[in-house]
Amino acid sequence: MHHFRCTLAGVNGVELFLLGRVLMKIGEEALPEPPGGAAKYAGSTRTVLVVASDIAAHPDSAVGEIAARTRLPQSQVSTAVARLREAGSVQTVPDPADRRRMLVRQAVETSERVARVRATGITEALAAALGTDDPARLREVTAALEMLAHALTPTPAAPPRA
Incomplete structure (x- = not known):
């Protein structure tokens, strides 16, 4: 694994982008396998996560709007x-302004699958990426990730009330 510089002043845009890719791969590895097995959804986990993130940030969007913001093909969205x-x-839900169009929003209730995904830890995937299962090292990196997540992750929109 590539070791990144520890000072923010020494990190450039390319290194930040590459770190983001590494973190995405660790996150994907940590996710529980979808029902029906991973082969059923091969190659689409990243797309689903990008779309879910956009829906959280922009509730009540049409598929075309999500596609435009994420720059993903409408069929993938x-x-x-x-x-x-x-x-x-x-x-x-149907768009009140145009009943032929559907709007997408986060579900009001948390499903069993969503709860399971949210409850899944990253320890095994992080240990594999770091090449060590040293508890002190895992705590140190996990604390750094928690700090970054708290500082940089937008607060998801609250699900709409019924």
């Missing part, structure tokens, strides 16, 4: 929305 709806993470 539609597939991701279907997966998220199947998992109970989002719901679709």
Whole structure:
């Protein structure tokens, strides 16, 4: 694994981008396997996570709007929305301004699948990425990740009230 500089002044945009990719891969490894096995959804976990993040930040969006913001093909966004709806993470509602169009928002209730994904820890995936299961090292890196998540992750929008 590539070791990144420890001072912010020494990190450039490319290194930050590469770190983000490493963190995404660790996150993907930490996620529990979807129902039906990983092969059923091969290659789409990242797309689903990007779409879920956009829906959290922009509730009541149409698939075309999500596609435009994420720069993903509309077909991939539609597939991701279907997966998220199947998992109970989002719901679709008719657009009051145009009943032919569906809007996507986070589900009001937390499904069993969503609760399971949220409860899954990162210890095993982080240990594999670090190449060590040393508890002190894992605590140190986990604390750094928690600090970054707290400082940089936007607060997700609250689910709409019924």
